[in-house]
Amino acid sequence: MSLSAAFNSLKSSNLISWKPTGKLQQTLAGCIELAGKTLHTGKVSKVKVWPGFAGEGRYFEFQSKLIPASIDFARESPLCTTLCKDGYKIRTVEHLLSALEAKGVDNCIIQIQSLDSEDSEVEVPIFDGSASAWIEAIEQVGRKVALDRCGNNAEKLAPYLNEPLHVLRNDSFIVGLPSSEVRITCGIDFPKVPAIGCQWFSSSFLDDSYEKHIASSRTFCIYEEVEHMRGAGLIKGGSLDNAIVCSVTKGWLNPPLRFHDEPCRHKVLDLIGDLSLFAQYGSQGFPVAHVVSFKGGHSLNADFIRRLSGINV
Numbered sequence: 001m002s003l004s005a006a007f008n009s010l011k012s013s014n015l016i017s018w019k020p021t022g023k024l025q026q027t028l029a030g031c032i033e034l035a036g037k038t039l040h041t042g043k044v045s046k047v048k049v050w051p052g053f054a055g056e057g058r059y060f061e062f063q064s065k066l067i068p069a070s071i072d073f074a075r076e077s078p079l080c081t082t083l084c085k086d087g088y089k090i091r092t093v094e095h096l097l098s099a100l101e102a103k104g105v106d107n108c109i110i111q112i113q114s115l116d117s118e119d120s121e122v123e124v125p126i127f128d129g130s131a132s133a134w135i136e137a138i139e140q141v142g143r144k145v146a147l148d149r150c151g152n153n154a155e156k157l158a159p160y161l162n163e164p165l166h167v168l169r170n171d172s173f174i175v176g177l178p179s180s181e182v183r184i185t186c187g188i189d190f191p192k193v194p195a196i197g198c199q200w201f202s203s204s205f206l207d208d209s210y211e212k213h214i215a216s217s218r219t220f221c222i223y224e225e226v227e228h229m230r231g232a233g234l235i236k237g238g239s240l241d242n243a244i245v246c247s248v249t250k251g252w253l254n255p256p257l258r259f260h261d262e263p264c265r266h267k268v269l270d271l272i273g274d275l276s277l278f279a280q281y282g283s284q285g286f287p288v289a290h291v292v293s294f295k296g297g298h299s300l301n302a303d304f305i306r307r308l309s310g311i312n313v
């Protein structure tokens with residue numbers, strides 16, 4: 001598909017208008033290569049992120065299959081976001097995608113392989129549970145204007161929300177409100193875990209704001225729920241090195257926290273990664289809107305994007 005044909009297929013609707021950001025689409029100036037242990041399976045995997053062509057967006061390459069980082073391939077899975085195509089699965093994509101979206105790496109090819117097995121599932125390494133390793137790697141290699149296969153640059157478009165939109169599930173919700181710039185507000189509430197309690201955090205989407213306030217916040221879990229999750233075959237690679245762990249009675253088991261409201265900031269990190277799946281043809285994925293999430297999670301985030309796409313959930 002040519003670039004102009006691609007842009008023409010970005011259909012505005014009552015809900016969304018695709019508008020120029022005033023920026024050109026970008027990609028990486030070189031290749032990133034990182035390997036590490038994964039959270040859910042505990043296996044080691046290696047990721048190489050290569051520069052991509054303008055208009056082609058972000059996609060994974062696994063076992064010679066190409067899987068676009070798009071909501072069309074997102075599947076429900078506990079505790080992480082999974083992309084799935086033709087029986088091949090890539091799990092825990094959200095922290096890498098969050099870093100790429102926030103740093104404006106609009107087009108890239110993400111090659112991933114498991115160093116421990118040849119099976120049809122792979123998982124992105126967890127590192128310290130935050131997006132810091134990806135941000136540092138992107139900073140080191142740098143970014144450049146992306147060119148398409150004919151050597152032309154391309155305008156970066158963004159989806160502007162035209163009217164309020166919400167998704168609800170039990171006592172969780174996400175609301176999108178029209179706004180002239182991206183604003184993100186997340187709330188969490190753990191009344192039975194006093195060290196976490198109720199927290200709110202609000203942020204813009206600017207490069208340095210993400211790096212200063214969001215990127216280094218780590219995944220968190222409740223100690224008393226860990227054994228139950230292990231029993232369900234989850235977080236086999238979980239340790240005190242890749243998550244902050246809070247006990248109902250004893251408080252944080254591996255302090256210090258990087259921010260007093262680190263769990264809530266991590267929800268912002270996840271939300272950016274998940275909503276990046278709305279990106280198309282190298283556009284911004286996160287809607288230009290004030291997005292407010294309360295007790296949200298990966299599956300509600302996916303529902304929100306499906307509603308943005310005009311799909312009833």
Ligand SMILES: [Zn+2]
Nearest residue numbers: 094219266270
């Ligand atoms: Zn996360």
